[in-house]
Amino acid sequence: MPGLVKYIQLPIRGNDDLAEGVTLPGDYDSISIYVYESAEAYQAAMKSPAGALLQEDSLKIMDMDRNVAIPVYYGQDFHSGIAREEGQSWTRPEETK
Template identity: 35%
Template sequence: MHTIAFLFKRKPGMTREAFDHHYKEIHAPIAARLPGLVEYRHYPAREANRGDVHAHVPHGFDALSVYTFESEEAAAAAWNSPENGPVQTDTLLFIDVETMITLPLTFRQVV
């Protein structure tokens, strides 16, 4: 599997409510059309509480998106596909790409 995660902030001036709506209702269906996508998960950030040991939420991050493809080649094909054009265009409408962190990940199940 080939997994990549994006940790990001909303565009400056955008409310959390507007961001959450756009992320779930508008962006998700567009990104879900990427060819070869095996799994696509959203993790909207929440306030840390007592059950979150060692919680340090970097200032202003709003969400984490995780994309999983069968292989590196499948991911490259998706990012270079015509379906990715609308994903990138929409991303610029609600995500502060200047502060986005990209994490290529390897899955290792422990429990």
């Protein structure tokens, strides 16, 4: 995707793994984090041919009624503390920026 800096996919643990009294807000299996250079870069990516293909594929493989998108602002160190041992992660190589 044009403008994509980092992609992280983390599996969600079951309610049994949570502290007592804490529950998950739905029946989700993972959280995907897409980090773009800016909101404008994200909007341009979604309007690109690659964005159109992503939308088309997403409709085929995802339950869109259960899909939640939450746009957030992050600082430079946003993903430095996220553990990767159980998830997938991709970072754009420096030479392609």
